[in-house]
Amino acid sequence: MEALLRWQHPERGLVGPGEFIAIAEESGAILALGERVLEQACSAAADWCERLGERPFRVSVNLSPRQVCEPGLAARVGAVLQRTGLAPGALSLELTESALMEETELVAQNLRDLKALGVGLVLDDFGTGYSSLAYLRRFPIDAIKIDRRFVAGLGVDTDDTTIVEAIVRMASGLRLDVVAEGIETREQLLILSAMGCPGGQGYLWSRPVAPDGVAPLLGLATVSQCGGTEPRA
Numbered sequence: 232m233e234a235l236l237r238w239q240h241p242e243r244g245l246v247g248p249g250e251f252i253a254i255a256e257e258s259g260a261i262l263a264l265g266e267r268v269l270e271q272a273c274s275a276a277a278d279w280c281e282r283l284g285e286r287p288f289r290v291s292v293n294l295s296p297r298q299v300c301e302p303g304l305a306a307r308v309g310a311v312l313q314r315t316g317l318a319p320g321a322l323s324l325e326l327t328e329s330a331l332m333e334e335t336e337l338v339a340q341n342l343r344d345l346k347a348l349g350v351g352l353v354l355d356d357f358g359t360g361y362s363s364l365a366y367l368r369r370f371p372i373d374a375i376k377i378d379r380r381f382v383a384g385l386g387v388d389t390d391d392t393t394i395v396e397a398i399v400r401m402a403s404g405l406r407l408d409v410v411a412e413g414i415e416t417r418e419q420l421l422i423l424s425a426m427g428c429p430g431g432q433g434y435l436w437s438r439p440v441a442p443d444g445v446a447p448l449l450g451l452a453t454v455s456q457c458g459g460t461e462p463r464a
Contacts, residue, residue, distance in 0.1 A: 233291040233325075233432060234272035235439050236264075252295075261295045268292060270311050275442045277317040282451050291323040291353060296330040300337060305344030312348075319349030325376070327355050331366050339370065346371040353410075358398060367405060375402055379413025379433070385422045392422070399426045 238246040255261040269292050276290035298304060312319055342352060354366060357375040377398055384391025402409040411423050414433035423431060437448060
């Protein structure tokens with residue numbers, strides 16, 4: 232599952248993150264907002280993990296560039312895990328290349344501390360930045376996510392298909408996990424499976440749902456929580 236942020240506005244209804252995340256980043260409100268999202272996602276995931284028993288489960292939460300550059304990031308994440316009871320191995324934190332562009336020692340130390348904590352580190356939207364390979368060498372990344380724009384072209388655009396296949400092979404060679412984003416058709420899934428891509432997420436399984444809609448997808452009784460998730464395979 233990937234935690235997705237939505238704003239239930241009293242007048243405008245459900246507002247997507249594209250309309251307010253940039254403002255939250257600029258104002259600094261993203262720090263408190265990001266911690267609240269992490270807390271709610273981990274709380275819901277801890278409940279699902281307990282009820283799933285031995286079946287594996289992992290939730291992904293996005294970190295903003297401002298969060299990645301904040302001192303003491305790993306300590307705050309660790310405190311959230313302790314409060315919610317979620318095992319570190321059940322949490323992945325997703326980073327964009329923009330969050331890593333400065334490549335400061337503070338950013339590198341934050342990621343090393345998170346790695347030591349036991350959470351997974353995922354490079355999101357892989358292939359859309361200018362120095363992705365450098366990030367894979369410098370930072371302790373566990374997995375990469377293939378951007379949905381490339382996945383949309385599978386079986387349709389030769390270049391996109393070639394790029395996706397190259398990313399899957401490279402990830403395998405570097406012993407990195409890989410997840411394809413935005414899978415919407417059975418054809419895309421079959422092509423990715425033939426390439427050896429081990430993970431995927433997208434509308435093929437489900438559109439984003441509130442947490443009480445996740446439980447049935449996991450074969451569990453519905454429980455009420457706050458937030459939103461997107462199923463991944």
